[in-house]
Amino acid sequence: MTGNRKDDHVRYAVDQQRRSAACNDFDAVNFLHHALAGIDRDTVDLGVKTPVGHWPVPLYINAMTGGSDQTGRINRQLAVAARETGLPVASGSMSAYLRDPDLGATFRTLRDENPDGVVIANVNANATVDQARRAVDLLGADALQIHLNAVQEIVMPEGDRDFAAWPGRVERIVAGAGVPVIVKEVGFGLSRRTVARLRDLGVAAADVAGRGGTNFARIENDRRPRGDYAFVDGWGQSTACCLLDAAGAGGIFLLGSGGVRSPLDVARALALGAGAVGVAGRFLGVLTDRGTEALVAEIRAWLEALTGVMTVLGAASPADLHRCDLLLTGDVAEYCRARGIDPAAYSSRSVPT
Template sequence: MSADRQGPSQASRRKDEHIELASSQSPAAANDFDDVELVHHALDGVNAERVCLDTSIDGWRWPVPLFINGMTGGSAGSERINRALAVAAREHGMPVASGSVGVALDDPETARTFRVLRDENPDGIVIANLGAGRSADEALRAIELLEADALQVHLNAVQETVMPEGARDFSGWAPLIEAIVAASPVPVFVKEVGFGLSRRTLHRLRDLGVRVADVAGRGGTDFARIENDRRDTGDFAYLAGYGQSAVECLLEGRGVLPALLASGGVRTPLDAVRALALGADAVGVAGVFLRAAMQSETRAVQVIGAWRTQLAQLLAMLGAETVAELASHDVLVRGRVREFCELRGIDPTRRRAPDAPSAR
């Protein structure tokens, strides 16, 4: 049975297990973002008060190039977390995505644990999340539940494979995505859950009508590890660390879709700047914000506000008054990522011009 289609009590327990296991995963001390070096030009700095953080997602203007990525919902504990995230999103004008709304579609009693994202953030950008195995009708219900400004469809074949109760047939995902894109009244984003989107996958998504993708790469919360920890035998331990990083996916995916978002392993505002310099139009953060939201609403507001403030300060330090100007900053790609580029035939020095349209 797909994780997105379980009995109410089973799904609620699984959500709480995911929160516990995800929050216990320590942020990686090193990941592929460390192979991306922004060349420091000591006299290029500008006034931080002049920095504009607006970004364009396939022609849709966002007030900040950061978003709170899809995490949870479906249990009492997750409702408290979503409330804290919604309050922080409201206070700082940051888009926020829900966890998979499939739980609420199957068990309407849990709908409030997702709906809180809109109730506490009535005028903000709220993105509903749903698994790729769901139908267009279910996608419309998810959008309606949150009065969502966009829909995030997640691909999680690795997670489902390791999950004891997960799906084993992924052959119908592509036509379902195509139907969702055709039926949706709001933009549809497709994302991985931490194993990356290859260039071939991005081409396939483009052919299905998808215009925005979150590469969601390796290096952050590892759902293979989470699901393996839920198994009695723990026999999928060898899949820990599987997949491509967000950095690798951004370098490989340039030019395929109108907009690429990046998440997975984003530990600091500097990592977010690195992703933006590599061509991401916005950057999603989950683990850091989850741990803050688990502490309190106040802590979530503080942490998320600090990220927004520091992002503007880093742009000023680098001499970029706009997010688009980061695309022209000198970047060096080293180590394992450079080897990946060599093996995949990618020129790591080639980036879009600063004034190029978002289609890249």
């Protein structure tokens, strides 16, 4: 049952990627061009300091899969791509392993093929401290993701229905996991209030994981015989909006993922406040259609292009993008106004005060 569901998730996710809309809220976030802002390309350093240590690049392969023979092969390919490019890589939910240890190899391959890289384990918010430690130990993980997926669970026919204990369980895992804890959504976004609560629970980093990428509510609805949860298809906030909103929480490292389609979207997410940016669906599509070598080439091309964008913008580091001027328009600007954020202020951030 679990293996079939994991394989279904991959199939539906790849299909979504192939049919995904060409636009999302990142298109309402544009850099204000200053023709004399450019710097020497050789001075650009993509390295970032995170709660999980120094990463050589501000890009990571976000949680995808594991738990079946097919998904184990995908994890092995993702691990190879991570090893060859220096990207950190996160496991998909390890609930299947926690129920059946025989499935451990489908996750362990992330470490076996990438012995010196940053590997992040992944559990759901119902996990116990002991289960969290088992997941971390299996991968020799550098950090642990806890995914929040209430919307997906409600749509999933066999999903959880009780979410009241999640905050307390997150807090206990933070205290007992033995590695930094990242909490992420699965495509519906983290609000400012949620990010602030995670900060107060001691979480090291919050991945806002907003709407715009793989839609797990749609995937689970596609698995329902009647497809009777189509009404939640547009649920949640976009990644761009979440990052703008979360800036008001303060005191916690932000990660941005969900709907990241290109190196420009990476730069946009960094400029909106993310310390690093995760990609899942786009990379899964390349891997499925063209193989591991193509994914390695794609990631290297993204890093090359991101360096070029930063050169033009005068950003010698990813953190420097936080000071670049942005024009926020359309639904993103409207969201800002509704949440008490001045979108015009982002257009003059580079002006000395």
